Amino acid sequence: MLTLTLTADLTGVTELRPDDTPESPFWYTFKVQCTSCREVHPNFVSVSRFEANEMSGSRGEANFVWKCKSCKRESSATIKAPPISYEQKSPPTRQKIIEFDCRGLEFTDFKPEGDWLATGIDSGSKFTAIDLTEGEWFDYDEKAGEEFVPINPRPMLQNLYDLLSIPPPLPQTVAARSEVNEEVVIRLKWGQTEYKGTLVSIDSYMNIQLSNAEEWIDQEKTSSLGQVLIRCNNVLWIQGANQNNGNGDTKMDG
Structure with missing residues (x-):
């Protein structure tokens, strides 16, 4: 068997x-x-x-x-x-x-x-x-x-001989200490795109749900999106909307 x-x-x-x-x-x-x-x-x-x-x-x-x-x-x-x-x-x-x-x-x-x-x-x-x-x-x-x-379920290591699973990769960079219900800014890896909104939920893989979200490109607001879900592999960094820490990039170790 x-x-x-x-x-x-x-x-x-x-x-x-x-x-x-x-x-x-x-x-x-x-x-x-x-x-x-x-x-x-x-x-x-x-x-x-x-x-x-x-x-x-x-x-x-x-x-x-x-x-x-x-x-x-x-x-x-x-x-x-x-x-x-x-x-x-x-x-x-x-x-x-x-x-x-x-x-x-x-x-x-x-x-x-x-x-x-x-x-x-x-x-x-x-x-x-x-x-x-x-x-x-x-x-x-x-x-x-x-x-x-x-x-x-990544890695979705369905095996036939009881092999061990390997943890999924984490995003390369992220700014720490954002709390649920806090206003946050999320920078994507692609271009100069940012999402600003209220942090509703975040899991251990950095998949993020925002409410009242707005899209900003090159520091200009382009649209109001409402509820959005951002997958972890798109996130460069996240910080509180009122934080000011330079470019916001904090290296994730591990």
């Missing part, structure tokens, strides 16, 4: 799982390796627990049947049970999502393609069609007062 595990940093949501039903099957996408000759198929393959394929020699059916182009050996894999929901924990833990009964092959690199589901912890809101191909996802929970609900 091979086990697909997931490590995810969840805030405000739990029960993260593939949307995997007979009406909406989830296709688990991997690279495949022959256990006989150790040849790795160059392309990704997809496996559904609702698809049945016949094995040669009247040996029954499997969800996935594959013949190695190198040694010509036929192998198979079958999913025995539905996926298990990933439960929110702090700090995040590695949890089993699904198991494969593999005969003559191994699955290696996993792609989180397909729709995922999650549930709001306090509100019970159902989030659907979650896309994790970029390694992170954000949304608003209207039942919880539009609070910031990030899912950040």
